[in-house]
Amino acid sequence: AQKITQTQPGMFVQEKEAVTLDCTYDTSDPSYGLFWYKQPSSGEMIFLIYQGSYDQQNATEGRYSLNFQKARKSANLVISASQLGDSAMYFCAMRAEGNNRLAFGKGNQVVVIP
């Protein structure tokens, strides 16, 4: 079974600054994928970034980058140059190879202030 842990309390971030959201995971599967999703107050789930467990480089997508430390089983999301529209809940998730379900953490609340 996979387990995702997100324990940070809600965060206030100054506009234009960077913010790091922590995510640790636990799995016995050798091959897996890690995901981050954004859920704004309107409720939809928006895919942000994906990291495969065998990927040699950390994933990046625009202002989003994933700090993947396999030995520590962590997959922290870094949002650079925060914008007001980044205010949302952020969920870390993982999927083991050969398994079609995503396991989600409880989320991190981010509020960007001007």
Added chain:
Amino acid sequence: NAGVMQNPRHLVRRRGQEARLRCSPMKGHSHVYWYRQLPEEGLKFMVYLQKENIIDESGMPKERFSAEFPKEGPSILRIQQVVRGDSAAYFCASSLTGKNTEAFFGQGTRLTVV
């Protein structure tokens, strides 16, 4: 190409009534996943279907809940005799292949049981 469409967006049911949640996957997608999000929680996997077949229902409650994905028409998540604890957001995701890597989420149906 329209995204994953869920309806209704909001549904209110009295205890004991039936709730029917619909999900139309993205065009060409034959794999559908249902997740439930309780307040202040991440999403929890419920069921994975491929046209006319239930592939994995390990996350579905044993009673009152059922899901189908007929050859024609949307996928339906059906909850019979709803109770207050069923109040949650229900998300549908679809993918072209049987891998969650490419799964796209709908906007969710928020069920409130009164």
